[in-house]
Amino acid sequence: MVPTKKSNSLFFLTILIILTACDHGLAPPEENARGAISGTLTYSGTWPARDSLREIRFVGMRFVPQDTADFLQLNRMVISDTLARYVTSDSFFIPSVQAGVYVYSGVAENFGRGILDWRPIELYTLNEGTFIVRGNETTTLSIDVDLSVRPPFPPDIDP
């Protein structure tokens, strides 16, 4: 006994229906709205010795870090290019930043070779340290960096 023409037609019709009716699984996610951050930095105090300050950058975080290991959550952070050191003021511009609320941000220094050898030297404190980046808009920040006082890290968290 072999399948009949009718059963063959039914078989291929079923296949055709399956081919056209199913969803296509994974799709590119909707692009998050993106904005930009523009900032000016004004330094006061004494810069540390050159051999102890390797690099400084502006870092914006959409979470409050609890430990240096949290610096690895790169997908929830935005980092500027390297900033100038031993200057009295500087500015930066980050052109493509995921829109959202940034709750812990500031200027950070790299003091060692490890990727976690970073610590803040000044935090953005206006509006309790929070700023918002909106889609297609540029958020402007201004931070006064006092080089003589380091903020605590991990941060003090209100209970």
Next chain:
Amino acid sequence: MKVLSASCISVICIFFLVHSAFGQAGSVAGEVLDEQGDPLIGANVFIEGLSLGAASDIDGRFSINGVPYGSYTLKVSMVGFESASQSISVGAPQATIAPIILKEEVLQSDEVVVIANRREQELISVPVSVAIMAPEELVNRNILSLDDALRQFSGVHVQGNQVSVRGSSGFAYNVGSRVLLLLDGLPLLSPDTDGIPFESLPFAQIERIEVLKGPGSALYGGGALGGVINVVTKRFSDTPETVIRGFAGAYEPVRYAEWRESWDEADDPRPLYGGTVSHSHQVSEKFGFWLNLDFREDASYMRLSEKTLFQGFTKLGWQFNASVRLDLLTSVLWRDKDDFLFWNGARDALQPGSLAISGSDTPSGTNDNRSNRFSIMPSLTHVVDNTLFYQFKARLYGIGLRPIDSRGNPRSYSDGTYGFRYGGEFQMNWNPSPHYYLTTGLSIDANTTHSSFFESADGDLIGSQPEGAAFIQWEQNLTSRLSLTAGLRYDYYSIDASDTVTKLSPKVNLAYAITPGLRLRAAYGEGFRIPSLGERFIEDRDFFPIIRNLDLIPEESTSYEVGLRNLLTFGDSSTSLLFDVAFFWNEFDHLIETAFVPSRSAFQFVNLTSARIQGLESSIESTLFDDAVRLRVGYTYLDAEDLDQDRPLSFRAKHQISSSIDATVWQRIMAGVDFRYLSRPESVNSDFALFVPDAETLIDTQVLDARLGYKAANWRAMFILRNALEYYYMERPALLAPPRHAIIQLEASF
């Protein structure tokens, strides 16, 4: 219910009252036995021409009352046995007849496996879960890589280039396989990482692929933690046979513009093509050979993921006399390949990503290299007599891996990896009676690898792990239906001359033949895996930050299984149904996974966790309509728990369905469809997701492959459409699986 029963009894009483009014009646009693004289329970006994019958009881006895005096034919039937009939004469109140002997039905199953007990056995009778794939299935699907074949097996989950049998493996870029690969019984894991060389097999000369689902260390030693795959090559063709096969196809451009946006070539179909030439001939009574040459080119659907491959296999066989035989299997391989490791995000899935913490300027998400491999595997068999034979096997397996520089030129081997795995084994099989079988042997194995990515315990770039082992297995038929298999293997490893590891791996199997076609089995086994050189010694800061771990200890597993296998044949055996169901419980300790170590700013292989994986696996295979239709459906349920972290084990799918149907639709035209489904893994390695964008994006797998072919006497043509539903999915995080692609395959044989 009581009313119904009362009615039935009333009708029966009336029937007998009426019947007895017309003549005298007696009873017939007897017993039904098998050929060994054991009683058969539940045999159907009835008198032809009368509506009278009975079933045999626990002692095989039966009694039929109310039989009118006269001569009749008594018929007896039972599933798994040939029917019997006997003439009887009832002329007294009680007629007792001689015992009726039923012969066991000979089942038409020619499927044999070697993997279960290191000897050929009928698949139906092995006491563990084993599945096989025949060569026709490889050809029909244009399978050119072992992972493509394994995707068809129930209970086997392929994640990119990592194989998981019943959830044994997570994902580690084919480093430290928990499933052992054997080629004609000899281990073939790579010497550097213990990875599976998926493409390096003679696909046109494969007799079958066997998969043992469960630990196999009692027979095969380290590596067989979760299962064993055995690729069995063909014998030689009695007449000269040449097969030329070519294929060409293309990946369809992905439908989403976002994915094509950053790579211009993604807008066009991406080609893949290749060819195989094979020849086989038993030249004389004493000498035979086959050879298998392959070429493949794959432009890939992802950027920086092309592949070119040439390889050749030969098998030579000398039959020196009636009892001594030598086989020699050799291979060489040359391959240029970009390994696409992870994407640049779910919006840029065709581009390799970069690991933000590596100091490298090049993308970390791809790894371009040229590899060379060769293997030499001699095997000497001496059949002493009908009850005894022994084998000596040896192997030398070498690899060389050279990174490709920015100009496309391979760098030197000293900048890459080269290594050898070599060893041999002696095996003796003794079958002194049909009820006993002894398998025993010795094995030695060593691997030595030099790699610019290694830093061994003594600080050099060379790692080695020599091993010696002894194994023994005893099979015994305890009764005509119950058989016992017990095995034990002792392994001794020397780790880079600085440490030693010893392991004792037992196994016990019980098989009970309820009927010849219905087998109950119970299995207990232990497995282990010695960490590979790669996991122990790899050290790299430039490309991918990873550090060595000299403190790794072996992974271990304990497995329990209860299963039932039923083979039914109908008519003239052209229609058959094989049903298998198994419940399994596996415990794993010291599982090695990659983890990010913040204090070292790098990844490391660590003994991360213990796990319990329990579940159910069921499968049905059937041939219908005079073999015009072949059907296979399998379902696996996994409950995989990370015992240390009290959460689902990473990268395991809870539900898996694999199915296929092949049919002769009209004369020489055949068609087939494969469908596989895997539920979205409940958990992924979160350390990986810290660095790779959208690495936690997971989705169900729903893949349908279809094929249509024409088969003539000396040639065949196949059209194969893979991922016909154009379903985008990932077999592992951050890597898009192949989109829809079509292949035309032509084959001529003469």
